[in-house]
Amino acid sequence: MARLTLFSRYLPRSCPRQVSAARRYATASSTPDGASQQRLDNHVKLVEVGARDGLQNEKKSIPLATKIDLIERLAKTGLSSIEAGAFVSPKWVPQMNNSGEILEHILQHDIPSRSPLTFSFLAPNLKGLDSASAILAKHPTAFETETQRLASAAAEGSSGPHKPALEIAVFAAATESFSQKNLNCSVATSLERFGEVIRAAKDADLRVRAYISVVLGCPFEGYDVNPHRVAEIATDFLEMGADEIALGDTTGMGTAPRTKDLLNCLRKAGIRNEDIAMHFHNTYGQALVNTVVALEHGIRTFDSSVGGLGGCPYSPGASGNVATEDMVYFLESLGMDTGVDLDAVADIGAWITNEVGKPHDSSVGKAVLAARLRTKEEGKAGEA
Numbered sequence: 001m002a003r004l005t006l007f008s009r010y011l012p013r014s015c016p017r018q019v020s021a022a023r024r025y026a027t028a029s030s031t032p033d034g035a036s037q038q039r040l041d042n043h044v045k046l047v048e049v050g051a052r053d054g055l056q057n058e059k060k061s062i063p064l065a066t067k068i069d070l071i072e073r074l075a076k077t078g079l080s081s082i083e084a085g086a087f088v089s090p091k092w093v094p095q096m097n098n099s100g101e102i103l104e105h106i107l108q109h110d111i112p113s114r115s116p117l118t119f120s121f122l123a124p125n126l127k128g129l130d131s132a133s134a135i136l137a138k139h140p141t142a143f144e145t146e147t148q149r150l151a152s153a154a155a156e157g158s159s160g161p162h163k164p165a166l167e168i169a170v171f172a173a174a175t176e177s178f179s180q181k182n183l184n185c186s187v188a189t190s191l192e193r194f195g196e197v198i199r200a201a202k203d204a205d206l207r208v209r210a211y212i213s214v215v216l217g218c219p220f221e222g223y224d225v226n227p228h229r230v231a232e233i234a235t236d237f238l239e240m241g242a243d244e245i246a247l248g249d250t251t252g253m254g255t256a257p258r259t260k261d262l263l264n265c266l267r268k269a270g271i272r273n274e275d276i277a278m279h280f281h282n283t284y285g286q287a288l289v290n291t292v293v294a295l296e297h298g299i300r301t302f303d304s305s306v307g308g309l310g311g312c313p314y315s316p317g318a319s320g321n322v323a324t325e326d327m328v329y330f331l332e333s334l335g336m337d338t339g340v341d342l343d344a345v346a347d348i349g350a351w352i353t354n355e356v357g358k359p360h361d362s363s364v365g366k367a368v369l370a371a372r373l374r375t376k377e378e379g380k381a382g383e384a
């Protein structure tokens with residue numbers, strides 16, 4: 001395993017309060033015998049969120065064909081988890097309005113990929129889950145349930161074509177102000193609704209991801225987000241049956257010391273690293289530094305967005321998620337294995353940012369493409 005010592009001398013502040021140690025939950029990341037499935041070695045799982053988080057704020061309607069093309073291109077790069085859409089109110093997020101057609105497409109076509117795929121869709125309430133479930137019901141054998149996905153993953157040498165697995169994602173906030181703006185309700189009300197969604201999704205044997213937004217800074221309440229509140233919400237989600245907690249640094253306000261503090265708080269609350277994913281936005285350019293902190297802590301699942309697509313409607317000037325290209329290059333330079341083809345992702349980043357008319361926001365992506373062009377030109381000059 002790669003040795004990461006950059007922040008090993010950093011001493012976190014003490015965590016003054018813990019959530020009840022008596023709380024109990026078992027997530028689907030546990031095998032029946034209790035052994036953790038996640039390999040805490042040098043493998044890092046990247047969750048590609050460009051097609052949902054990356055595109056949801058675009059004002060101009062992006063054609064369905066472009067979204068499907070993006071998802072299919074990403075699937076060929078070695079990325080195994082792809083967030084593909086959101087069953088949210090079209091009045092709130094019009095760009096996600098054709099998520100049902102995207103799900104239909106995924107279920108009706110064999111999407112070529114290097115590894116078994118999981119596609120994730122957001123659902124803010126039972127109405128959203130019902131819309132997704134109605135489509136799944138039309139194609140009951142076209143996808144793997146969570147039980148089937150775990151069995152396939154456990155099967156030695158399982159190769160050949162795989163049906164995709166489906167995941168439902170719910171999303172609460174760590175602050176009341178953000179919850180009101182994003183979900184039009186309090187955190188407590190949102191958790192009640194998400195409890196219903198999670199129960200129904202688990203009854204349908206679907207994997208559930210639970211986001212908590214603004215964990216390291218809120219556009220309305222500032223930097224001082226209470227890490228204990230984050231730990232409480234994460235614990236609530238796990239008790240409801242969520243399989244994974246995705247910690248959203250929505251505004252990119254997170255810093256290395258506060259990332260460390262937050263993760264220590266979650267650890268003291270009994271939340272396991274293998275149940276946590278980090279979702280960093282790069283607005284302040286801190287995403288890779290915070291990634292090192294999380295890696296040192298033992299986290300091995302990170303979200304990213306091809307080309308650095310994205311933004312936050314409530315954070316003026318917010319840039320997108322950390323770019324997938326930057327994450328692949330950075331993680332592999334540390335000796336970690338992502339399984340993702342950097343060249344292929346760099347091509348997709350250039351293509352989709354051009355399609356959407358956004359600046360290409362991946363330093364690594366641009367550098368890879370420039371280096372490739374230079375090599376080609378030198379080759380031509382050599383031949384002449």
Ligand SMILES: CC(C)(COP(=O)([O-])OP(=O)([O-])OC[C@H]1O[C@@H](n2cnc3c(N)ncnc32)[C@H](O)[C@@H]1OP(=O)([O-])[O-])[C@@H](O)C(=O)NCCC(=O)NCCSC(=O)C[C@@](C)(O)CC(=O)[O-]
Nearest residue numbers: 087088089092124127128171182183184211213214248250
């Ligand atoms: C939660 C609500 C619906 C409440 O919105 P509301 O207005 O309070 O709810 P409502 O129940 O009064 O519904 C309003 C209208 O929306 C419809 N509606 C209601 N639900 C649905 C649904 N599921 N699908 C389709 N339509 C729906 C409903 O039928 C109704 O239509 P009308 O009767 O007026 O014609 C709304 O606030 C909403 O959709 N919010 C989602 C906002 C969103 O998608 N934000 C972005 C995702 S979160 C994120 O990006 C952060 C993350 C995850 O990336 C991590 C990070 O970076 O932090």
